[in-house]
Amino acid sequence: MKYKAKNALLEVVGLLLFATLRADASTTVTLNGSACPVDAVITRDVCVIGGGASGTYAAIRLSDLGKSVVVVEQQDRLGGHTQTYTDPVTGGHIDYGVEDWHNLPVVLDFFARLNVSLVTQSNSVYGTSQYYDFSTGKSVPGYSAGDPTPGLTAYAAQLAANYSYLEEGFGGIPYPVPSDLLLPFGEFVIKYSLQSVVSLIFSVSQGLGNLLAQPTLYVFKSFGLGIIQGFEEGYLTTAANDNSLLYEHAYAELEPNVLLNSTILLVNRSSPNEANVLVSNPSGQTLLKCGKLVFAIPPKLNNLEGWDLSLSELSLFGQFTNSAYYTAIVRNSGLPSNITFVNVSPNTIYQIPKLPGIYEISPTGITGLLNVKFGSSQTLPDSEVQQQILSTIANLQVAGKTPGVPSLAVYSSHAPFELAVSPSAIAAGFYKELYALQGQRNTYYTGAAFHTQDSSLLWQFTEALLPSITDS
Template sequence: MNLSRKEMLRLIGAGAGAVALGSAASPAAGSETGGRGDIVRDVAVIGGGAAGTYAAIRLRELGQSVVVVERNGRLGGHTQTYTDPATGGTVDIGVVVWHDQPLVRQWFERFDIPLRKASFGGETLYVDHRTGRAVPDYTPPNPAAALALYGEHLARFPYLEYGFELPDPVPTDLLLPFGEFVRRYDLDAVVPTVFQFGQGLGDLLRQPTLYVMKNFGSDILRNLQIGFVSTSRRDNSELYRKARTELGDDVLLNSRVVSTDRDGARHATVRVDTPAGRRTIRARKVLVTIPPLLGNLDGFDLDGLERHLFGQFRNSAYYTGVLRDSGIPDSLQVRYIGLDTPHHLPELPGVYNIAPTGIPGLHNVKFGSPVALSERAVQAEIRASVRRLGEAGTLPATPPELATFASHTPFELTVSAEAVRAGFYRRLGSLQGRNRTFYSGAAFHTHDSSLIWQFTETLLPRIATA
């Protein structure tokens, strides 16, 4: 993006962000329907996840009319909540916590959703990922000193908290594989903690340090000290249900873009297949918040630069679900480790951990892979991991039912260190406003809803005045 770092900091501010979040939407200008049945709006938002939902609400507050196109039957993206039919209890299986910062608190206050400090901990059993055998003598390293040193290194790159506005040349340390960065600066003790908080990053030790530091950054360290927040009602999806209600007919669910024409003299044309048939959107601007992979943008009239840049992205994979009747004690967390692997990290593809949900008989499971796998293969390996616990005599575990399962793939879009060095992100930033189109979402920052909202907030003034 073209905002300077100083402008970013001014917009974000020490307090509530660029513009105070209102309690009700401002009147939406230009929200009429065209005579041919076209949907006429100021902004067409493609994707209703964290970035798209936040942008839609905030743009309406800034006097812009919007329409949101979302392929799923709900808003929220990776924020998903499972409701147990037997007890009515809820389990947040996607986004679990947010940063405790003014913008986040104001966003939830706007929808009258109380927050609480999130709690972690409880009894943890460390298990060898290959055999399912317990490793009773394993104790993870105390990360305190290493985290402090890691924080000193993060302070060298403050711009990582706000997007991909990287200096030229890009610092060599950011391009090192994270495992090499760790060895160079004696940060071994920090790796298990980063691995658990950075779930979904794929092969952590091979990722360029840039992506690890953006995902596990300075504000993560601050929140490790002061505590993250989650919703008091233990239903993080409430935020998106309330946003959906407010947006009303400005949301097209179960819909997908089939073609775009952004060369119009006065507007872009976006054709969308909806459950009610094909609709045509005429919008002065388009905001794309879905992962910008070429497969996701099939039908978009991409120009040569867009196609060249988006074609370089690669991604990891991340999956989550709820196990029912696994035989694992309700209060126990099972964390997988490697006995003979670097930093004792379990090899991926594999299970990160199996954690209590607070509901008897239910455990949350997280699974990661450097590449996308079929959902059937992931589910089979999850069940096999639990089965190995029983076969090894570690726990009275049996292959469980998957009460719910979700793929959060594609996850963590990255490019090679060579591409970063050659100016990939400078050119990616130059796409903001090109062809009447703006971009937000994890590919333009990192997989962290709080930081995505922060990034989107800095982008809103440009969208609203373009």
């Protein structure tokens, strides 16, 4: 209620702001009784909010289709979860966010368009795996992940026979929703004897939070047919071992139509033909007059301050909960640089560890630097995650470990990560209503909450959305 009241107030303030703008189309507007400078006005066919995987793709494709665009991004770079660390000593690159893509036409076309070369990914950098209980620091002798094949085969058969529409998004879900999609994944595993594939899914679908408690729908979305196909065909990565190149090239093309380090102050979509967005960035306040909006940011209410949310948007976005995913590159760990340390628990079902905690610590190809992936079923303070990462590594009792005090070369929070709603909301038609927002109030929605945490599939999803943006 509090948020609703605040938004209603913002809407009134927004109307005042834009009414004043029309009256005085110069450099100052009155916002809630205070003079509010507007340093620039930019008019574009489409304003893209969020310059991560989906937003960058939308911006490049829409400009290729002849639309004028501007991208609003809160970070100092494009790329979202794609992050690359450049080691100051060796000059080598480590992709510690997005690592790879599917071998799909949309991927090949996008990389060719931005002149970035791809190769088939090799997993040789990860070395051999050793299994430790990270909660005690001790090795788990005799642990074996086992052969996932029987479970994987049965899981893939379920997907192929009944749920292949999930590869395209949530739009194909039939109603009533199949009850298996609503089962906690742990129950689905037992129902179909999928036990042998659980640890594989846990390690591939990192970031999902409590895997066994997630509705099966979200596990299918995350670990779908395309992912399974990729095990056979291989995944693609950049030949330069620098995945940020894609977004650097996109930035070079889109600039000066990218507003980095930008905060959205106000969004007003009350006009039938235009959306107005007031943005603050280091060069001042800019008013964007947009024919259409592409919404490509996480739709959590605390990320939408200043938006004139409709009652439907408020109700739908307000239902999302999220898991959290964190990454770091650690130096001075004392651990060997050619072994992946995997967190397993001798005391849990399927021996998957309890979160919050580290999934694994893996080699990076650069001696002395290790890649850490950490998960939680909810957002945690960064200081707590960092402390847990460092203390867990310090506590690992690995034979031959050299003494030293580990430190973070770089750390990144990817929270909120997976956005999910309750099984009852899914059954009640949440995704039907979510998709019904498309095009309303000149706003077109893309991004992981509307499909899945997978850049390649999000580019496909965004591509399919383009005709409705360009045609209307």
